Amino acid sequence: MRSISVCIALACVVSLASIVPAMSADGEKLAIFTFELYDTSLEGEVRGADPAEAARLEMITDLLRDAYRDQGGYELVDTDAMQERLATMPKLRTCNGCESRLAREVGADQVVTGFVQKISTLILSLSMSVHDAETGNLVRKYNASIRGNTDESWSHGVRYLIRNQLFEEQQ
Known part of the structure; x- marks a missing residue:
C-alpha cells in the first residue's frame, strides 16, 4: 500500500513538472514586449491618441519586467x-504568432505580450499572454479588470496580476 502511495505521489510530481515550464540553470529567457492599447471607446475615436495612455503602457510594462527580475529564475532579453x-x-495581439518569431530572433525561450482594452474612461481590461517562442503555444493567459483611466488604476491592475496570478504556479 505504501509503494502505491509513493508511486501516486511521484506521478503527481511528474505531472506538475510537465505543466510548469522548466527553467534552465541560467534562467528562462523572456522577451517582454511593451503593452499595447486597444481603444474601443468613443473618447479615443473622438479625441485620438492620448499621450498619457502611451506613458501608462510603458509604466505597466516596466512594472511587469521588474516583477520578473525580482522573482528570479528569468533572464529578460532586450526588445528595444x-x-x-x-x-x-x-x-x-492580432499578428497570428509573429510574437513568437520575434522572440526567437532575440534568443528568448518565451514571449510575454499584453494589451489594455479601453472600453470607456471608466472600464478597461488588462490582458497578458505568455507563449513558447519555439512552438508558439500558449503557456499562460492572465486578465484583470481596471476601473478608471489613471496611472494608479493601471498600475493597480498589473500589480494585481503579478500578486495573484503571475507566479502562482511556482508557489
Missing part, C-alpha cells in the same frame, strides 16, 4: 531594438 520594426507591423 525592435521598436521601429514593431511600429510598422500589425499589433502583436
Whole structure:
C-alpha cells in the first residue's frame, strides 16, 4: 500500500513538472514586449491618441519586467531594438504568432505580450499572454479588470496580476 502511495505521489510530481515550464540553470529567457492599447471607446475615436495612455503602457510594462527580475529564475532579453520594426507591423495581439518569431530572433525561450482594452474612461481590461517562442503555444493567459483611466488604476491592475496570478504556479 505504501509503494502505491509513493508511486501516486511521484506521478503527481511528474505531472506538475510537465505543466510548469522548466527553467534552465541560467534562467528562462523572456522577451517582454511593451503593452499595447486597444481603444474601443468613443473618447479615443473622438479625441485620438492620448499621450498619457502611451506613458501608462510603458509604466505597466516596466512594472511587469521588474516583477520578473525580482522573482528570479528569468533572464529578460532586450526588445528595444525592435521598436521601429514593431511600429510598422500589425499589433502583436492580432499578428497570428509573429510574437513568437520575434522572440526567437532575440534568443528568448518565451514571449510575454499584453494589451489594455479601453472600453470607456471608466472600464478597461488588462490582458497578458505568455507563449513558447519555439512552438508558439500558449503557456499562460492572465486578465484583470481596471476601473478608471489613471496611472494608479493601471498600475493597480498589473500589480494585481503579478500578486495573484503571475507566479502562482511556482508557489
